Amino acid sequence: MSGEKKLYKYKTLKSVAVRLRDDLNDHHFVLLYAYNGTGKTRLSMEFKDIVKKRKKNPLTDTLYYNAYTEDLFHWNNDLDNDSERHLIINQKSRFFEGFRELALDERIFGFLERYADFNFTINYVDWNIAFKKQIKNHKFRPDSEEPEYVIQENIKVSRGEENIFIWCIFLAITELAIDGDESYGWVKHIYIDDPISSLDDNNAIAVASDLAQLLKRGKDKLKVVISSHHALFFNVMYNELRNIAHKSHFLHKNGSDGYILRATDDTPFFHHVALLSDLWKASETGKVNTYHFNMLRSVLEKTSTFFGYDEFSKCIYGIEDEVLFSRALNLLSHGKYSIYQPVEMNLDNKELFTRILKAFLDRHSFQLPEIFA
Template sequence: MNRVIIYFMGLSLTGIAEQLKNNNKKVQLIYAFNGVGKTRLSREFKELVNPKHSEEEDNSPIKFLYYNAFTEDLFVWDNDLDGDENRKIIIQPNNFTNLAFGFLKEQGQDGNIANHFKHYTHSSITPKINDDFSEVTFSILRGGDDSINNIKISKGEESNFVWCIFYSLIEQIVEVLNIADANDRSTNDFDHLEYIFIDDPVTSLDENHLIELAVDLAQLIKNSKSEVKFIITTHNPLFYNVLYNELDLKNGYMLELQDDNTYKLTEKKGDSNKCFSYHLFLIQTIKKAIDSNNVQKYHFILLRNLYEKTANFLGYPKWSELLPDDKKLYYNRIIQFTSHSTLSNEIVAEPTEPEKQTVKFLLNHLINNKYYKESSK
């Protein structure tokens, strides 16, 4: 039977941060609604691990890195209102931007920022960072005279660009720290790093890229062999759910703001979907795609997720046991679209019309028979 355990009640955000630090876990995944205090929690946690007074010391070691709304605030648009031509993002210099760009350039990996940006947006937009890392311009490169320079990108694309800077940074840090002997590392700047705190990097991604980002982030965390610990907060149920499953976590948390303005952190064990009504969320998402005839590959991922969570909650050892009579046929069809090798590339073709009908049939099968009715009790 699933258990819900209330650990911390009536605490300040500082108290919640202290409890998270005392947990001493490799990964802690936290769900919270917007406005509850995820960003403030990241700041409180930073003060515990790396207070401002120590941060200001020139030779103080790097113990803490975080991504949150403050990270995005370091990137400000200059829209060239007079000429309306030279639009660019001005990068506000601080410890993070100096560290990120300097380290990536030193490692010869600064080009990864543009690669990640284009990967997650599937966009022809190419960012260009100037040599002293003070500004960024964006262009659509089409060859010849058809290229469009100095365009202004959307707020969502901008957020994704900033995330790609941070992701490129921690990707290289993980690789460096995976070298056990500090004397063999290309840099010792991160030898004392204790925590990486990530707050909602997915505010503007579509579901397909959101799943892809979650899978990639989970794989990066699993690749980390050092003592660095990760705390991830999000308001997005799908992002939470993909991370929870990809990381094979045994528990997650839900952060809540109470009526007296104190905070409660609830530990969720067992079926994370049941805790956050993910069954309903996934069903609504798949139904919407079916109704608009817009079923894509990632909807097979969501369908499989729904079957897995329902089977787990009901105690079935294999989710395939919930499939209709010709279980092997339907199992193979779902596996074709959801194997890990196809989560983040284009190896498998887009679903055909009969395959889209398979999604509808399997969803209705789960909803209309005893399995889902049992799990909804």
């Protein structure tokens, strides 16, 4: 199997981080798929710290987004009065260098309005952020049947809304680095680890697509690593960046003996194989959406390419109901944008999806660690 030649073993995450930096010498992007618990967040910090240790410099060349980025913000919930809630910014972080002078409100909102329906105000004196949202007053204006809308101030946004807001701040700063703003002239690398942990699939796809467009615009200025456990997000990023020089890896633990980095730049496309984990979970939980058929067909197409078949249906050739399954995959994975429509399938199609997936897995044996975990 050609893919077996591209398997690398490392004792430490630092060694993996060195490898990723080496990859970026010849490529614009590195895409990394890894399950939760593998050490992706720690890897991003090792990547950040390498240049500090090499040059004995207290500063880094990496702007990163990971769990630590979200920790730069914390809530004041006004427990006494329950009315003046706001998000406090850790102004000591280099992440906010030039934040006050650049007044990023408009730039941040340009990203935020794509994903959310709330607004915000940044207090650059006290370093906090207040949120507001337009809501129905449930009263009708005099002489009108139209509902009245009011602005609710100092609201506590949900965890998902908070995460997407912080993500939009990161995008605004990344855009400044791409545009060459001197406040972020130190940024040479971007490291993004799982920006969509609290987002639904619809927003995950939107985030991936928007991020890809931004990074493609800055591909000649910044080198980027993107790691994720979210198969749908990873798949969209791969498809968006596939025509730009990049490396793609699958990272998993090597038992108690370090880590394995498996290249997925060509067959057998391990990131597509990893999608089977999400497809199986969707089948098991009954939460099968329209785009799952598209994902399943994509896996069959990559498998057929690996085996040298001229069409994906030959991956299920000779099994019972093969004609029905092929027609269903053709019909239910139709359209370029079906992956962008998170619409739940009806019961009959869910059952059909499960039958096709099971038949495929029974026909082919995929050896991938914890694939059904």
